[in-house]
Structures are given as C-alpha cells and as structure tokens.
Amino acid sequence: MSALTGLTPREIVAQLDRFIVGQDDAKRAVAIALRNRARRAALPEARRREVRQANILMIGPTGVGKTEIARRLAQISESPFVKVEATKYTEVGYVGRDVDSMVRDLVEVAIDLVKQREARRVEARAQRLVEDQLVEALARGATEAEGTRERLRERLRAGELEDSLVEVNVRENMTPQISVFSEAGLENLGMDLSQLFSGMPQPLRPKRMMVAKAREALREEAVEGLLNMDEVVSDGLRLAQESGIVFIDEIDKLAVSGREERHGPGVSRQGVQRDLLPLLEGSAVRTRHGTVFTDGILFLAAGAFTSAKPSDLMPELQGRLPVRVELSALSEEDFRRILVEPQDALTVQYAALLATEEVELTFTEEAVAEMARVAWELNRSLEDIGARRLITVMERVCEEISFDGPDMAGTNVHMDAQHVHERLRPLAADLDLSRYIL
Numbered sequence: 001m002s003a004l005t006g007l008t009p010r011e012i013v014a015q016l017d018r019f020i021v022g023q024d025d026a027k028r029a030v031a032i033a034l035r036n037r038a039r040r041a042a043l044p045e046a047r048r049r050e051v052r053q054a055n056i057l058m059i060g061p062t063g064v065g066k067t068e069i070a071r072r073l074a075q076i077s078e079s080p081f082v083k084v085e086a087t088k089y090t091e092v093g094y095v096g097r098d099v100d101s102m103v104r105d106l107v108e109v110a111i112d113l114v115k116q117r118e119a120r121r122v123e124a125r126a127q128r129l130v131e132d133q134l135v136e137a138l139a140r141g142a143t144e145a146e147g148t149r150e151r152l153r154e155r156l157r158a159g160e161l162e163d164s165l166v167e168v169n170v171r172e173n174m175t176p177q178i179s180v181f182s183e184a185g186l187e188n189l190g191m192d193l194s195q196l197f198s199g200m201p202q203p204l205r206p207k208r209m210m211v212a213k214a215r216e217a218l219r220e221e222a223v224e225g226l227l228n229m230d231e232v233v234s235d236g237l238r239l240a241q242e243s244g245i246v247f248i249d250e251i252d253k254l255a256v257s258g259r260e261e262r263h264g265p266g267v268s269r270q271g272v273q274r275d276l277l278p279l280l281e282g283s284a285v286r287t288r289h290g291t292v293f294t295d296g297i298l299f300l301a302a303g304a305f306t307s308a309k310p311s312d313l314m315p316e317l318q319g320r321l322p323v324r325v326e327l328s329a330l331s332e333e334d335f336r337r338i339l340v341e342p343q344d345a346l347t348v349q350y351a352a353l354l355a356t357e358e359v360e361l362t363f364t365e366e367a368v369a370e371m372a373r374v375a376w377e378l379n380r381s382l383e384d385i386g387a388r389r390l391i392t393v394m395e396r397v398c399e400e401i402s403f404d405g406p407d408m409a410g411t412n413v414h415m416d417a418q419h420v421h422e423r424l425r426p427l428a429a430d431l432d433l434s435r436y437i438l
Contacts, residue, residue, distance in 0.1 A: 007035075008035065009028065009031035009032050009034075009035050010031075012027075012030075012031035012034060012035070012073075012076075012077075013027045013028060013031050015072075015076045016030075016031070016069065016072055016073065016076070018342065018343045019068070019072045019342050019343055019344065020065050020068055020069055020072060020342065021065075021334055021337045021338045021341055021342060022065075022328070022330070022334055022337075023060075023064065023065050023069065023327050023328070025325045025326070025327075026058055026060075026065070026066075026069055026325045026327050027069065029056055029323055029325045030056065030069060030070070030073050030300070033053075033054055033055075033056060033298055033323070034073070034077060034298070036053075036054060037053065037242075037243075037296065037298060040053070040296070041242060041296070052281075052282070052295070053282070053295060053296065053297070053298060053299075054322055054323050055280055055298065055299040055300070055301070055320060055321050055322070055323065056298075056299075056300050056301070056321065056323045056324075056325065057251070057301045057302070057303075057310065057318075057321035057323065057324045057325075058300065058301070058302040058303075058325055058326075058327060059302075059303065059304075059305050059310060059324060059325070059326045059327065060302075060304065060326060060327025060328065060329075061304050061306070061327075061329050061384055061386060062304055062384075062385055062386050062388070063330070063384075063385050063386015063387045063388045063389070064327045064328065064329060064330055064386045064387070065327060065386075065387070066249070066302040066327060067083065067247065067249060067302070070083070070245065070247040070300045070302075071083070071247070073245065074245045077243070077245075078113070079239075079243040079244065079245050080106055080107075080109040080110035080113055080239055080240055080243065080244045080245070081106075081109065081244075081245045081246075081247070082102060082105045082106045082109055082244075082245075082246055082247070083247040083249060084102045084105075084246065084247070084248055084249070085249050085250050086248050086249065086250045086251045086253055086254050086272065086301075086303075087250050087253045087254075089272045089275070099272060099275040099276055099279065100275075100279070100285050102246055102248075102279075103240075103246070103279065103285040103287070103292055103294060103297070104285070104287045104288075106240050106244045106246060106292075106297070107236065107237060107240045107287045107289055107292055109240075110236040110237070110239040110240035110243075110244060111232060111233055111236030111237075111240075111289065112236075113236070113239065114232050114235045114236045114239060115227065115232050115236075118227050118232055119223045119227065122223060122226040122227065123223070125222075125226055126219055126222035126223045126226060127219070127222075129218075129222045130215055130218040130219050130222050131153065131156065131157075133168060133218055134156060134166065134168075134211060134214060134215060134218070135149050135152050135153050135156060136149075137166040137167060137168050137214070138152045138156070138161065138164065138166055138211075139152060140167070156211070161211050162210065162211050162212045163210055163211070163212070164210065164211050165208055165209070165210060165211075166208070166209070166210075166211055166214055167206050167207065167208045168206070168207060168209070168214045168217070168218060169204040169205065169206055169207075170204065170205065170207050170214075170217045170218070170221065171204055171205075171221060233289050233290070234290075236289070237287075237289055237290050237292055240292055240297070241292045241293050241294065241295075241296050241297060242296050243296075244296075244297040244298070245297070245298045245300065246297055246298070246299050246300070247300045247301075247302065248276075248299065248300070248301040248302070249302050249303070250302075250303055251301040251302065251303045251313070252303030252304055252305040252306075252307075252308050252310075253269070253303070254269045254270075254272055254273050254313065255269070255303075255305070255308035255309070255310075255312035255313050270314070273313065273314045273316075273317050274314070276317060276320075277314075277316050277317060277320060279294050279299070280294075280299050280317070280320035280321065281295075281320055282294055282295030283295075299321075301321055310324065329384065329386070330376075330379075330386055330387060331376065332372050332373055332376040333372075334387075335371075335372035335373075335375050335376055335387070335390060336368055336369055336372035338372075338387055338390060339363075339368045339371060339372060339390065340363075340368055346390055346391065346394050347363050347368065347394075350394060350398050353402075354401065354402070354405055354413070357405045357406055357408070357409055358409040358410050359401070359405050359408050359409065359410075359411055359412075359413060360411070360412045360413065361398075361401065361413045361415065362412070362413070362414055362415065363415045364414070364415065364416045364417065366416060366417035367415045367416050367417050367419070367420045369417070370417045370420040370421055370424075371390070371393050371394065371397060371420055371424075372390075374393055374420075374424050375389040375390050375393045378393075393424065396423055396424060397415070397419070397420050397423050397424065398415075399423075400423075401413055
C-alpha cells in the first residue's frame with residue numbers, strides 16, 4: 001500500500017493543507033476514502049470482496065482546486081495517478097478512445113514508479129560497477145607514467161577526468177518503430193507491437209565519448225542489469241490496483257439534459273457513461289503486462305456542472321459515485337491566503353525565480369491584499385476562472401521586474417500596494433479591455 005496507509009484522516013488533511021487553501025469538505029472526503037481503502041486492504045479476503053470502494057464526485061466551478069486536491073493527494077501518498085478528460089472519449093465520432101485506456105495508463109505510471117524506487121535501491125551498486133568500467137576504459141588508454149588504476153580511480157572520483165575521452169561498450173536501441181492505424185486505436189490491441197522486439201538482445205557496440213556522458217550511459221545499463229523486471233512489473237500491477245488514483249475531469253460534459261438522445265453527440269456521451277460503469281464498480285482490465293482489477297482503484301470525478309446537473313448523469317453512474325462534495329467559489333480572503341500560505345505559494349515561486357538572477361523580491365501584506373482584491377473583482381465582473389486569475393495578475397504585476405531582472409543582479413525589490421495598483425489600474429479600470437487581456 002501507499003505511504004498514507006499509516007496516516008489518519010486528520011493527518012492526511014494536514015498534509016493537504018500545506019498546498020491547498022480551504023475546501024475542507026473535499027479534503028475530508030478524499031482523506032476518508034484513502035483511509036477506508038487501507039482498512040479494506042486489511043480485511044480478510046472473503047470480507048474484502050464485499051466491501052465496495054466509495055468513489056467521489058467533486059462539484060465546483062473552475063479554478064477552485066478540484067484537480068489540485070487529487071494531484072496533491074497522489075503526490076503525498078506516493079500513489080500512481082492519472083488525470084483524464086472525460087471528453088476525449090467522445091472526440092472521434094461515436095467511438096472515441098477506449099475508456100479502459102485510463103487503467104492501462106495507470107499501470108504504466110505504477111510500473112514506472114516501482115522502477116524508479118528500485119533504481120534508487122540499487123543506485124550505490126550501479127555506481128560502483130560504472131566506476132570499475134570507467135577505470136578499466138581509462139587504463140586502456142593511459143600510459144604507465146599516468147599511474148595505476150588506483151590513481152585513475154582517485155582522479156575519477158575527484159572529477160578531474162570528466163572531459164577525457166574513453167571508449168566504452170554501450171547498447172544501441174535497435175527496436176523498430178511500428179505505427180498502427182485503426183479506428184479502435186493502438187490501446188485496443190491489448191499490447192504494443194514494439195514490445196515484440198524488446199526481449200531481443202541488443203548488441204554491444206564500442207563508442208567514444210567523454211567520461212561524463214559515458215557515466216550516464218553505463219549507469220542506465222548497470223541499473224537495468226541489477227533490476228528484476230518481472231518483479232518490477234508484478235509490483236507495479238499490484239500497486240496500480242491497490243493504490244491507484246484516477247481523476248476523471250469534465251465529467252459534467254457527459255451529462256445529457258432532458259430525455260435520452262437517440263441522435264447527435266448525446267449518443268456518444270451516453271456510451272461513454274455506460275463504458276465507465278464497470279470500471280467504477282470493479283472489473284478486470286487486460287493490459288500488456290497482465291490483468292488489473294479496478295475494485296481497489298479510487299476514482300475521483302469532477303465537473304463544474306454549470307450547464308448540467310449531477311442528476312443529468314445516468315442513474316447507474318451516479319450510484320457508482322456515491323460520495324458527493326461541493327467545492328465553493330473562492331472569496332477575496334481565499335485569494336489572499338492562496339498568495340502566501342501554501343508551501344509553493346505564487347509569491348514564493350516568483351521570488352525563487354528572480355533569486356536565480358540574484359534579485360531579492362518581497363511583497364508587503366498590503367500588496368498581497370491588493371492583488372487578491374483585483375483578482376476577485378475581475379472574477380466577479382468578468383468570467384470567474386477561480387485561482388487561475390491570480391497567475392494573470394501576478395504576471396502583470398511582475399512583468400517589468402521579470403524583464404529587467406538580468407540587469408538588476410544584487411538588488412532588492414520591495415513590492416508594495418502602490419506598485420501593484422499602478423500596474424493593474426489601467427487594465428482593471430477598463431473592463432472591456434480586460435476581457436481580452438486579463
């Protein structure tokens with residue numbers, strides 16, 4: 001199970017609070033869902049089959065944190081995570097993309113996570129193997145006066161030979177590129193045809209390169225040789241079906257208003273809803289690595305539902321998203337907190353960017369309050385795009401400093417409310433112009 005298995009819901013919410021302001025109901029719902037999944041995994045097999053996963057439907061306007069909650073939840077839990085747009089399954093005529101592909105994508109992410117984890121475990125052994133190969137290659141081209149292998153090893157560790165040329169044997173990727181064109185798409189074939197050639201031994205070829213590049217090439221081969229890929233794939237499949245998180249965005253675009261449509265795009269939307277039913281309920285999905293059961297995967301669906309209602313979804317789909325949480329629109333105070341409170345707040349990000357050019361950027365409390373006020377006013381007067389409006393406001397406020405940053409090394413820039421007001425006043429005053437710029 002993931003790293004969150006041992007955390008209580010209260011601790012999970014505290015972790016999310018480091019990144020996301022407000023939306024406490026949604027945080028509590030996902031925290032409970034994660035904890036219940038851990039509890040379910042601890043049940044006896046017979047009982048576990050009867051306990052269903054409580055998937056979640058998040059309802060709220062754009063820019064209020066629906067995607068961010070799901071992404072951060074996966075990040076702090078070290079869970080495999082994929083985000084899909086529900087609309088992409090309706091784009092190609094009445095067929096669209098295979099809905100099962102979201103689970104196949106999740107499996108690929110899970111296997112990659114396991115591979116990275118195992119690579120870190122064998123990193124020290126791989127570095128020793130690479131060092132031995134580099135010393136051997138350097139010794140072949142060295143004269144007796146340049147010293148023994150021990151001397152070369154010392155210089156290699158000290159970084160004195162990074163620009164030296166060595167000849168090493170590396171494997172070249174000879175896998176042919178195969179393209180398949182079909183209405184169903186490559187994922188429906190159940191396997192990637194290029195994988196037919198992945199098991200073929202690739203020849204070792206001598207190649208001259210600098211030590212720095214040779215080290216990286218040899219390191220990848222050393223890590224691959226130390227990993228048991230059968231175990232990596234097996235662990236990846238288990239991680240996907242026990243700890244996977246799938247975030248289905250824009251699910252409100254699948255809703256069909258009024259009576260069931262028999263013609264037009266509504267037919268495709270209804271078909272996608274029907275295809276989602278077995279995935280959310282729990283079914284077996286075939287992937288090229290093996291079969292994955294979806295009853296342990298947490299599905300988070302989200303939508304603004306501005307032109308449709310959750311009740312416009314098929315009743316069967318509503319029943320498979322039994323937990324509903326509503327995310328509220330952001331207030332002026334929320335904007336102020338978003339600018340300063342999260343671990344990666346926008347003001348911290350911009351200060352860090354300019355610090356790379358030795359420019360120290362600071363914001364007064366009044367400046368932050370003014371940016372929050374302007375962002376909230378623009379959302380109220382124009383289209384409400386949530387917290388994304390803050391990015392536009394910050395870009396406008398910091399535009400001049402960002403442009404002149406390379407020429408301001410060693411200076412301190414103190415951003416106050418007057419500067420913010422002067423930068424935003426011409427645009428905020430003309431709402432017609434702001435429609436096209438902010």
